[in-house]
Amino acid sequence: MEILIPNRLSTLGHPQRLALFRLLMRRYPDRIPATELAQALGLKPNTLSTYVNALMQAGLVSQERVGTSLRYAIDMDATRQTVDYLLIDCCRGRPEICTPNTYTAPAGDSPMTDRKYNVLFICTGNSARSIFAESILRDLAGDRFVAYSAGTKPQSELNPFALEVLKQKGHDIAVLRSKHISEFQSADAPDFDFVFTVCNQAANEECPAWTGQTISAHWGMPDPVKVEGSDAEKSLAFQQTYGALRNRMTGFTNLPIASLDRISLQNAVDQIGQSKEEGIVE
Missing domain, CATH: 3.40.50.2300 (Response regulator)
Structure with a gap:
């Protein structure tokens, strides 16, 4: 897995590939048609295809054909592996030190309280x-x-x-x-x-x-x-x-x-x- 991580990070280092990845994350677990992705990001079909293929080769995105339409979704297992690697390696297994200052960390697996x-x-x-x-x-x-x-x-x-x-x-x-x-x-x-x-x-x-x-x-x-x-x-x-x-x-x-x-x-x-x-x- 460690061999894959640098490739994934390098792939996400491109601004438009990162924008595509973020859009698919916002839409997870939906599978999004290529035409909708291209329209949302203002990309030509061949440009979108290049970016999607790069994310697929990195293992971050999966593809499915529905009729004549190609649809894409985040590979959440690969994404979690990448994030876990960063947290363990860069944050010494302490996610609280890598948490944005504006974010309140959830209390593990604790259920939400019974309130309005x-x-x-x-x-x-x-x-x-x-x-x-x-x-x-x-x-x-x-x-x-x-x-x-x-x-x-x-x-x-x-x-x-x-x-x-x-x-x-x-x-x-x-x-x-x-x-x-x-x-x-x-x-x-x-x-x-x-x-x-x-x-x-x-x-x-x-x-x-x-x-x-x-x-x-x-x-x-x-x-x-x-x-x-x-x-x-x-x-x-x-x-x-x-x-x-x-x-x-x-x-x-x-x-x-x-x-x-x-x-x-x-x-x-x-x-x-x-x-x-x-x-x-x-």
């Missing part, structure tokens, strides 16, 4: 999916969670189809507004226990690294705003998105959070994000 949890949902426009997630969690388990939402490039107004669905489901829309994530980066912002990206565009962008013991995951799903057709067809798309998010939120609120260690909890929320369920909730 702060949850942030991030989308690009903060006009539909993240607003759905905020509203659903607030009404589904407001006694256990405090739900927030924000956008990396928020719209000035919430999507009217999204608002109509929320009104039909009995949610209070008066408390909703579109917000930029900068609102939650100030010194007096809440400390978040969970941060979820619910659209691919937001996950592809440089979302802030949340300090403390935040657990994050990608729960991306198709954008109902992009559906074309009649108003009835558009409304159906928003209904299906609402239903899919409610299914995921039900799975999340059913997790025994207080009794799970952090690794198990992270795996659990990752698995929820891998769910492909779609459905209309009446």
Whole structure:
């Protein structure tokens, strides 16, 4: 393994290969199509192919063909080996001396305490999916969670189809507004226990690294705003998105959070994000 480590570090020493690696880490455990990676990073297909091949040769990225599409994901075992090597060799087996000053180290495998949890949902426009997630969690388990939402490039107004669905489901829309994530980066912002990206565009962008013991995951799903057709067809798309998010939120609120260690909890929320369920909730 020691022979592989210098090659991996050398590969990550290239700024654009590192940017590709970081993007795949933000999207883990998703397998991302090459076309989406190229678009997110502003790379030509042949340039992306060169960078991906270098990461694959270093053992840091794996490839899978789905139909005619090539999809890529982080090889987490190799990544952990590399990080472990650095911690043991460079930090003398003491990760606390290599921890950034702004980070509060998690307490090993200790479970999260039984209390009210702060949850942030991030989308690009903060006009539909993240607003759905905020509203659903607030009404589904407001006694256990405090739900927030924000956008990396928020719209000035919430999507009217999204608002109509929320009104039909009995949610209070008066408390909703579109917000930029900068609102939650100030010194007096809440400390978040969970941060979820619910659209691919937001996950592809440089979302802030949340300090403390935040657990994050990608729960991306198709954008109902992009559906074309009649108003009835558009409304159906928003209904299906609402239903899919409610299914995921039900799975999340059913997790025994207080009794799970952090690794198990992270795996659990990752698995929820891998769910492909779609459905209309009446």
